[in-house]
Amino acid sequence: xxEINEIRSIPEPTxxxxxxxxxxxxxxxxxxxxxxxxxxxxxxxxxxxTQIRKDLGYLGTLGKPKVGYEVPVLxxxxxxxxxxxxxxxxFIVGAGNLGxxxxxxxxxSKYGIKIIAAFDNDSExxxxxxxxxxxxxxxxxxxxxxxxxxxxxxxxxxAESAQSAADLLIEGGIKAIWNFAPVNLKVPxxxxxxxxxxxxxxxxxxxxxxxxxxxxxxxx
Amino acid sequence: xxEINEIRSIPEPTxxxxxxxxxxxxxxxxxxxxxxxxxxxxxxxxxxxTQIRKDLGYLGTLGKPKVGYEVPVLxxxxxxxxxxxxxxxxFIVGAGNLGxxxxxxxxxSKYGIKIIAAFDNDSExxxxxxxxxxxxxxxxxxxxxxxxxxxxxxxxxxAESAQSAADLLIEGGIKAIWNFAPVNLKVPxxxxxxxxxxxxxxxxxxxxxxxxxxxxxxxx
Numbered sequence: 506x507x508e509i510n511e512i513r514s515i516p517e518p519t520x521x522x523x524x525x526x527x528x529x530x531x532x533x534x535x536x537x538x539x540x541x542x543x544x545x546x547x548x549x550x551x552x553x554x555t556q557i558r559k560d561l562g563y564l565g566t567l568g569k570p571k572v573g574y575e576v577p578v579l580x581x582x583x584x585x586x587x588x589x590x591x592x593x594x595x596f597i598v599g600a601g602n603l604g605x606x607x608x609x610x611x612x613x614s615k616y617g618i619k620i621i622a623a624f625d626n627d628s629e630x631x632x633x634x635x636x637x638x639x640x641x642x643x644x645x646x647x648x649x650x651x652x653x654x655x656x657x658x659x660x661x662x663x664a665e666s667a668q669s670a671a672d673l674l675i676e677g678g679i680k681a682i683w684n685f686a687p688v689n690l691k692v693p694x695x696x697x698x699x700x701x702x703x704x705x706x707x708x709x710x711x712x713x714x715x716x717x718x719x720x721x722x723x724x725x
Numbered sequence: 726x727x728e729i730n731e732i733r734s735i736p737e738p739t740x741x742x743x744x745x746x747x748x749x750x751x752x753x754x755x756x757x758x759x760x761x762x763x764x765x766x767x768x769x770x771x772x773x774x775t776q777i778r779k780d781l782g783y784l785g786t787l788g789k790p791k792v793g794y795e796v797p798v799l800x801x802x803x804x805x806x807x808x809x810x811x812x813x814x815x816f817i818v819g820a821g822n823l824g825x826x827x828x829x830x831x832x833x834s835k836y837g838i839k840i841i842a843a844f845d846n847d848s849e850x851x852x853x854x855x856x857x858x859x860x861x862x863x864x865x866x867x868x869x870x871x872x873x874x875x876x877x878x879x880x881x882x883x884a885e886s887a888q889s890a891a892d893l894l895i896e897g898g899i900k901a902i903w904n905f906a907p908v909n910l911k912v913p914x915x916x917x918x919x920x921x922x923x924x925x926x927x928x929x930x931x932x933x934x935x936x937x938x939x940x941x942x943x944x945x
Contacts, residue, residue, distance in 0.1 A: 517929060520932055521925045521928060521929065523928055524907055524922065524925055524927075524928045525908070528907050528909075528924075550909055586932065587927075587928050587931050588932065588934070588935040593934065602825075602826045603826050606823050607826075609822040610822055610823060610923070612883075612907075612923070613927075615924075616923070616924055616927040618931070656934060656938075657934065663832075664748060680937060680938075681930050681933065681934045687744055687745065687748050687832075688748060689749065697933045697934060699929050699930045699933075701921070701926045702744065703832070703833070703921070704748075704835075704836055705741045705744055705745075706903060706921045707807075707836040707903075708740055708743055708744045708807050708836075709741065709919050710877065710901050711808045711813065711837055712740055712806065712808065713917045714808070714813065714876060714877065714900060714901045714917060715808040717900060717915070718900075
């Protein structure tokens with residue numbers, strides 16, 4: 506039974522901070538700390554308390570005057586908000602190095618996602634199991650999405666195969682794609698795309714490193 | 726010999742788009758297409774041509790009136806801007822599933838980064854090689870960073886070990902950290918941190934999916 510929550514539009518930067526708040530709060534709970542003030546959270550994240558109050562305000566009215574927040578209540582609220590206390594099943598396309606690592610990554614269960622099958626076109630991989638997850642032929646992908654009502658597809662194929670993987674996922678009826686290939690996927694407007702390309706991170710890292718090296722050289 | 730480039734401050738969203746432009750341009754070059762107009766790039770990325778012109782403007786004055794851009798010139802300019810035509814050596818801390826996948830990920834060479842050693846505290850892993858990359862004891866990390874002048878550290882340890890891994894990297898003299906652990910790392914201000922946590926991506930994906938599911942339920 507799915508409850509209909511109120512839909513609140515939340516700014517993406519806030520959404521991206523919630524998992525970090527959650528980890529911090531769980532750490533507090535593990536140390537037996539059951540109450541936390543906005544100021545303490547603000548100090549931990551080097552943010553303004555106003556920002557923290559605003560971010561957590563999206564979860565509902567949870568703060569108490571003077572006390573701040575009850576840690577277990579806040580943990581529960583973030584997990585519910587992110588739907589991490591339910592499990593969403595996902596298919597992964599591409600059982601190469603990255604795909605295999607993701608299948609083996611036990612932390613995903615904490616984040617409400619479970620990879621239930623992998624798909625590849627390499628005949629040597631088809632039929633094997635990686636930690637109980639079967640690797641199936643890519644030819645079965647579309648049909649299985651339909652039959653199993655899977656909503657999330659993860660793309661870990663090389664760049665040149667990424668668009669065709671996305672097309673198959675969408676043909677099957679997937680609603681959200683988590684894309685690791687360094688490609689600008691073309692998808693219908695109602696498909697959720699979350700890009701998590703290593704290339705993007707490395708562009709930022711590499712350029713910033715170059716800039717500080719240049720600054721240091723100029724100081725010489 | 727390192728050339729001192731002019732340091733231009735570039736907005737991070739632009740920086741994050743450059744690898745996608747690069748992939749698109751390389752694809753054109755592979756198909757023998759040597760010139761591209763701003764409009765064509767804009768259509769590919771569903772962006773306004775003004776935005777494309779602005780983004781590529783950070784690379785210097787490369788566009789020609791009427792012709793647009795020469796594809797090989799633009800490829801070279803982006804790679805130089807990102808320093809991807811030089812190789813930056815990196816250490817990785819944490820040789821678990823994710824760490825091993827990253828060591829095996831051959832695409833990194835395209836992005837100017839080379840993982841030259843992995844560090845772990847698991848005695849069963851210490852001494853093995855993953856694709857020619859040795860797994861060494863974490864106790865050697867700080868000393869080796871100093872001796873080898875390594876500037877980039879990648880953190881793929883579990884959340885609870887991430888801060889201590891960061892501390893060791895910084896003690897050794899690392900300048901930039903690529904962090905995969907779902908933790909808000911505390912580092913001095915001059916250290917570059919690029920967060921690439923799966924938890925963050927999954928927060929966005931999961932919440933958006935929940936929202937569209939709610940919308941669909943409400944329509945019933």
